[in-house]
Amino acid sequence: MNDITATETFLTPKEMATIRQQVVxxxxxxxxxQEVYVSRRILAMEAKQxxxxxxxxxxQFNQKVEQA
Numbered sequence: 001m002n003d004i005t006a007t008e009t010f011l012t013p014k015e016m017a018t019i020r021q022q023v024v025x026x027x028x029x030x031x032x033x034q035e036v037y038v039s040r041r042i043l044a045m046e047a048k049q050x051x052x053x054x055x056x057x058x059x060q061f062n063q064k065v066e067q068a
Contacts, residue, residue: 010049011042019045 011019023037047057 010046015045016042 019041020034020038023034023041027034027037043057044054047054050057052060
């Protein structure tokens with residue numbers, strides 16, 4: 001399993017901006033929900049780039065927290 005930290009990202013600033021723009025169009029009046037959707041999409045894209053599914057990627061972070 002790949003060992004990464006929560007502060008690393010595999011997306012370019014342009015990809016991040018595109019995600020944010022898409023979410024703002026989908027949820028124009030709910031800033032809190034926008035943040036949740038943006039975060040989930042970023043995590044899903046990072047998981048895909050690492051060849052992992054979304055849930056395995058999330059579990060990786062949970063395991064690190066439990067070990068700490």
